[in-house]
Amino acid sequence: MLAAQVLITGIVMGAIYAITGAGLVVIYRTTGVINFAHGDVAAVGLFCAYGALRLGAPYAVAAVVAIAASAALSALLGTVIGSRLFRRRPVLDLIVLTISAGLILQGLEGVVVGQSVRTFPAVAEGGLTRIGGVSIRVSDVVVVAVCVVVFLALYLFFDRTRTGTSMRALNENAEATRLLGVPVTRLRTLAWVLAGALAGVAGLFVAPIYSLQPTSMEVLVVYGFAVVVAGGFESVVGALVCGVLVGVLQNAVSVFASSKLVLIAVAAFMLVVLAIRPTGLLGRRPVVRV
Amino acid sequence: MSATAAARRRLFTSRTAVLLAALALAPLAAELGGGPYIGYAFALGTAFALSVLGNNLIVGYLGEANLAGGAFLAVGAYASAIALAHGLPLWLAGLIGIAAGAVIGALLSIPAARVHGHQLALATLGLAWAAPDVIRYAEAWTGGSDGMYVPTSGGIPAGLGGLADTYVVTGIFVVCALLVLVALRGRAGRLLLTHAEAGPAARGFGVRAWAVAMLAWGACGALGGLSGVLYGHIVGYLSPDEFTFQVSLFIFVGSMVGGARSVPGAWIGGLLAGAVPQLLSDIPGGGSILTFGVVLAAVVALARIGLYPSLELLGARLRPARKEAADE
Numbered sequence: 289m290l291a292a293q294v295l296i297t298g299i300v301m302g303a304i305y306a307i308t309g310a311g312l313v314v315i316y317r318t319t320g321v322i323n324f325a326h327g328d329v330a331a332v333g334l335f336c337a338y339g340a341l342r343l344g345a346p347y348a349v350a351a352v353v354a355i356a357a358s359a360a361l362s363a364l365l366g367t368v369i370g371s372r373l374f375r376r377r378p379v380l381d382l383i384v385l386t387i388s389a390g391l392i393l394q395g396l397e398g399v400v401v402g403q404s405v406r407t408f409p410a411v412a413e414g415g416l417t418r419i420g421g422v423s424i425r426v427s428d429v430v431v432v433a434v435c436v437v438v439f440l441a442l443y444l445f446f447d448r449t450r451t452g453t454s455m456r457a458l459n460e461n462a463e464a465t466r467l468l469g470v471p472v473t474r475l476r477t478l479a480w481v482l483a484g485a486l487a488g489v490a491g492l493f494v495a496p497i498y499s500l501q502p503t504s505m506e507v508l509v510v511y512g513f514a515v516v517v518a519g520g521f522e523s524v525v526g527a528l529v530c531g532v533l534v535g536v537l538q539n540a541v542s543v544f545a546s547s548k549l550v551l552i553a554v555a556a557f558m559l560v561v562l563a564i565r566p567t568g569l570l571g572r573r574p575v576v577r578v
Numbered sequence: 579m580s581a582t583a584a585a586r587r588r589l590f591t592s593r594t595a596v597l598l599a600a601l602a603l604a605p606l607a608a609e610l611g612g613g614p615y616i617g618y619a620f621a622l623g624t625a626f627a628l629s630v631l632g633n634n635l636i637v638g639y640l641g642e643a644n645l646a647g648g649a650f651l652a653v654g655a656y657a658s659a660i661a662l663a664h665g666l667p668l669w670l671a672g673l674i675g676i677a678a679g680a681v682i683g684a685l686l687s688i689p690a691a692r693v694h695g696h697q698l699a700l701a702t703l704g705l706a707w708a709a710p711d712v713i714r715y716a717e718a719w720t721g722g723s724d725g726m727y728v729p730t731s732g733g734i735p736a737g738l739g740g741l742a743d744t745y746v747v748t749g750i751f752v753v754c755a756l757l758v759l760v761a762l763r764g765r766a767g768r769l770l771l772t773h774a775e776a777g778p779a780a781r782g783f784g785v786r787a788w789a790v791a792m793l794a795w796g797a798c799g800a801l802g803g804l805s806g807v808l809y810g811h812i813v814g815y816l817s818p819d820e821f822t823f824q825v826s827l828f829i830f831v832g833s834m835v836g837g838a839r840s841v842p843g844a845w846i847g848g849l850l851a852g853a854v855p856q857l858l859s860d861i862p863g864g865g866s867i868l869t870f871g872v873v874l875a876a877v878v879a880l881a882r883i884g885l886y887p888s889l890e891l892l893g894a895r896l897r898p899a900r901k902e903a904a905d906e
Contacts, residue, residue, distance in 0.1 A: 394871075396864065514700075558700070
């Protein structure tokens with residue numbers, strides 16, 4: 289029974305990590321950048337939502353505030369990184385820029401709201417249901433449902449819409465895509481907006497568990513990266529599968545061994561997956577012309 | 579001149595030797611000019627420079643990003659402190675710290691020989707994230723969340739700092755930098771360079787990629803371990819809260835900023851990674867991290883090929899201009 293509980297909780301956590309991972313994949317696929325500020329962007333959005341809640345706004349409004357603020361901030365970050373100043377830089381420079389952006393955001397949060405720990409409400413209160421000894425909260429169901437909707441929408445977007453397929457083409461060959469008349473810069477900004485919104489959604493689900501603090505959203509990046517590394521950087525489906533795997537692993541280690549061994553287990557999981565499949569579980573092997 | 583020959587030539591110049599000599603005078607200047615606190619930050623930064631030097635082997639010669647620098651640092655610091663706590667002499671504890679780092683590095687090279695790019699970088703970052711929790715888990719040895727004091731040994735008190743300490747740390751950095759330079763001029767260096775500059779050709783000539791990876795990662799781990807030994811000695815107290823993943827990011831950024839194949843660059847990068855956060859830590863709230871973020875963004879914006887090569891380039895640009903001015 290404990291195993292079933294671990295599995296269920298793991299799947300719920302995994303759904304959150306998958307949403308984070310999907311955001312990281314969207315940015316990577318269109319710009320080649322690994323975004324270290326992903327969690328900090330979500331944190332800013334959540335602090336805005338927290339402010340809205342304090343002003344008496346209902347949860348739904350606060351959620352929209354969190355998602356919109358994260359998306360807007362992410363767009364700003366993407367615009368700076370994609371600006372002319374950094375146009376001809378190697379991608380490693382851009383990654384260091386996202387590191388510094390994360391530090392700046394964390395520092396600003398510390399200056400503006402301080403380091404105190406705040407509780408953040410869950411998407412749905414209480415409603416504990418027991419199905420055969422396994423307890424499921426209403427919020428768990430919401431998380432999984434949102435995750436399913438998000439991934440369906442991402443699939444339809446990348447596979448069926450013109451904008452989505454252009455984004456995929458951008459990943460294959462940016463220069464050729466530009467020559468075909470695709471507005472590359474606009475698509476890249478759109479990717480940052482999309483990723484920011486996904487970070488906001490994941491943040492809304494994570495904040496009730498880890499509570500809200502300038503550093504608490506690092507957890508999004510920690511597990512989000514684990515998910516995309518193990519799942520293959522290219523693959524949104526890989527993010528979904530590995531999200532659930534990492535979530536279950538996290539819960540199993542935490543319950544059966546020690547919560548302090550969770551991160552080393554996740555790191556070992558990444559290294560083992562990579563040692564067996566260097567491009568990740570569902571990543572494509574790159575075709576190299578020699 | 580081939581790319582390989584060019585890269586070899588850049589490694590050891592008389593200017594590098596002059597800079598290393600200048601390095602020997604810097605502690606005195608830091609201590610006398612800035613006081614004990616600046617001296618302490620300087621020693622800390624120089625200890626970090628060894629980690630950056632190790633990272634440079636990975637960035638500059640394998641073309642990979644190592645984001646586990648903080649984990650190597652922690653392994654070295656804790657291994658030597660635990661050895662000291664069991665009554666071993668200082669030199670042996672130091673060697674144990676170095677060896678522990680080297681073993682972790684060599685182990686990491688097994689997956690690292692197969693995996694490349696972003697995947698590997700983020701997998702190493704996973705280790706950096708795990709380090710504080712693993713330290714807390716091994717409570718019986720490390721003191722867990724309460725941390726542990728680095729025991730004194732052989733009459734040398736840990737955690738006092740001071741000019742002598744700064745000189746010891748700087749001296750060790752100079753010796754290690756010279757060792758790395760000499761090693762890079764020998765067979766190991768040829769292996770690394772041909773692997774870095776012409777990977778497929780090197781493999782065609784029978785250079786085993788896993789051996790090169792193990793060499794570089796092992797050396798990186800050993801330097802990181804030594805860096806940790808010195809860190810423990812300078813600070814005198816180890817706590818899991820000090821080895822957050824940000825330390826690894828700072829070390830990585832240090833090697834980016836200093837230029838991945840430059841020894842003086844490694845030292846500048848070490849100061850950025852170790853001394854600057856220390857000096858900024860007085861700013862309350864999020865101010866220190868905010869300032870560091872701004873400094874980092876400014877450095878990336880201004881120095882696009884690494885700070886030290888940028889300085890060199892700037893010098894080269896200024897020189898002919900000065901000559902013209904003299905001609906007029």
